[in-house]
Structures are given as C-alpha cells and as structure tokens.
Amino acid sequence: MIQKINEAANFIRNQVAELPNVAIILGTGLGELVNHIEIKKEIDYKDIPSMPVSTVEGHSGKLIFGNLGGRYVMAMQGRFHYYEGYDMKQVTFPVRVMKALGVDTLFVSNAAGGMNKEFRVGDIMIITDHINLFPENPLRGKNYDELGPRFPAMTEAYSHELIKMADDIASEKGIRVMHGVYVGTAGPTFETPAEYEYFRVIGGDAVGMSTVPEVIVANHAGMRVFGVSVITDLGGKDITDVPTHEEVQKAAVKAQPFMTEIIKELVGRL
Numbered sequence: 001m002i003q004k005i006n007e008a009a010n011f012i013r014n015q016v017a018e019l020p021n022v023a024i025i026l027g028t029g030l031g032e033l034v035n036h037i038e039i040k041k042e043i044d045y046k047d048i049p050s051m052p053v054s055t056v057e058g059h060s061g062k063l064i065f066g067n068l069g070g071r072y073v074m075a076m077q078g079r080f081h082y083y084e085g086y087d088m089k090q091v092t093f094p095v096r097v098m099k100a101l102g103v104d105t106l107f108v109s110n111a112a113g114g115m116n117k118e119f120r121v122g123d124i125m126i127i128t129d130h131i132n133l134f135p136e137n138p139l140r141g142k143n144y145d146e147l148g149p150r151f152p153a154m155t156e157a158y159s160h161e162l163i164k165m166a167d168d169i170a171s172e173k174g175i176r177v178m179h180g181v182y183v184g185t186a187g188p189t190f191e192t193p194a195e196y197e198y199f200r201v202i203g204g205d206a207v208g209m210s211t212v213p214e215v216i217v218a219n220h221a222g223m224r225v226f227g228v229s230v231i232t233d234l235g236g237k238d239i240t241d242v243p244t245h246e247e248v249q250k251a252a253v254k255a256q257p258f259m260t261e262i263i264k265e266l267v268g269r270l
C-alpha cells in the first residue's frame with residue numbers, strides 16, 4: 001500500500017510545479033467551486049498509478065491544481081463512493097496520496113438528508129461531528145505507523161478552529177448555516193422513515209453516503225478537516241416525501257453559491 005501511495009504521489013509531483021497544503025473534495029454542492037479556481041494543472045485519475053476511476057456520468061474524474069481565494073490548492077473533481085462498489089482502501093486512497101503530497105488541511109462537501117426538525121431543504125450544515133455507520137472502518141487491517149497511529153483519536157474529527165472561522169464568514173455574509181452531526185451510511189438506498197428517526201434519536205442531524213471514510217483517514221493522517229453538507233431532503237417518522245436523485249441535485253444547486261462563497265473565503269483566510 002505504501003508503495004502504491006508513493007507511486008501515485010511521485011507521478012503527481014512530477015507533473016506540478018508547486019505542491020499545495022490544502023485539498024478540497026468537490027462533493028455535491030461544491031462542484032461549481034472549480035469555476036473559481038485559477039487552474040494551473042489538471043491530471044486525469046486514469047493517468048495516476050493505482051488511482052480508482054469513477055463510474056458516474058462517464059467522467060473519469062480529475063485532480064485540479066490552482067489558486068483559489070489567493071491560495072494554492074488541489075481539488076478532487078469526482079469522488080469514490082462505497083455504494084459504487086469500491087472498497088474502503090480505494091475510497092480513501094486519494095486522501096492518502098494528498099497526505100503524501102504534503103496536504104495538512106482537507107475540505108469536504110456532500111448532500112445529505114436532514115433529520116433535525118429545524119432544518120429546511122437547501123440549508124447548509126457545517127459538520128461538527130459524525131457517526132460512522134458504514135459496515136467497515138477504512139483503517140481496518142494492518143496499520144502503517146508511518147501513515148498514522150493504530151488507534152487514532154476522533155475527538156475533534158472536524159476542526160473547531162475552522163468551524164469558528166466558517167461561522168464568522170457566514171455571519172459576515174448573512175448566510176444561514178446550521179450545525180450538526182453527519183451520519184455516514186453505505187447507501188445506495190435512501191432511508192426508511194424509521195431509519196431517519198433512528199438516526200435522529202442516536203444523535204444525528206443529517207445522513208449521507210460519503211465523507212466519513214475520507215474524514216477518518218484524514219484524521220489518521222493528522223490532517224485538520226472542515227466538512228459541509230447541503231440538506232437536500234428531509235426524513236423522519238411522519239415525513240412521507242419520496243427523495244429522488246433529481247431532487248437532491250436540485251436542492252444542491254440552490255445552496256451551491258453559498259457553499260462556494262464560504263469555502264472560497266475560508267481557504268483565503270487560512
């Protein structure tokens with residue numbers, strides 16, 4: 001595994017003039033952020049040794065290097081979901097490569113279903129913590145001490161300092177932001193009403209099918225993380241709305257300019 005990570009990192013190192021210490025996973029809600037990056041270099045996943053290739057919408061996915069908000073960053077356009085059939089090592093491989101390249105701060109976004117009764121469709125939720133309900137932990141198996149400790153703490157999986165900075169930015173700009181706990185599940189089914197209710201009762205505010213594996217590996221690697229969800233549908237005991245992929249996309253597009261604004265400003269202030 002170490003060899004694969006180093007091969008991929010070396011390949012990338014040879015393609016770019018400069019290495020970033022900030023990386024962004026452009027999940028749902030942040031796709032448009034790429035239009036704000038002054039692009040210096042793009043690398044297709046399919047050219048990177050050992051990099052999985054994404055299955056959705058015929059896009060192979062790419063890494064983008066460039067300036068955002070006055071800061072040099074790398075961005076992942078196209079992420080790997082467990083429900084697509086990738087194993088946890090594949091889902092989190094790019095995070096390991098980022099670390100090998102010197103990244104110490106990771107931004108992630110996703111779409112999520114809201115269980116918190118205060119939430120509305122289109123809300124932005126800053127992730128304060130998560131509950132891992134994936135069937136497997138990405139760190140299961142041999143631990144590579146050079147990558148991180150066997151039993152990593154997850155006490156501050158989402159950086160309190162970055163959350164505070166994002167709150168300040170949101171209030172300066174008059175953007176409504178909620179806070180909450182993200183429940184990560186395998187998918188690809190949306191939840192039954194009883195499951196949404198169960199996730200709320202155990203302390204979740206929103207549920208989605210990504211992010212948790214990447215955030216676990218980023219924490220293992222000692223990175224600080226900032227995560228944000230766009231609430232694309234609401235679920236609970238008495239909610240009979242049927243969530244669809246189209247509805248999720250539509251709500252995400254609505255929240256996108258605000259998510260973009262917060263992340264761009266946050267990256268600029270690091």
Ligand code: HPA
Nearest residue numbers: 111112113190207208209
């Ligand atoms: N459940 C799980 N994942 C999701 C949802 C949901 O309701 N909405 C967007 N992603």
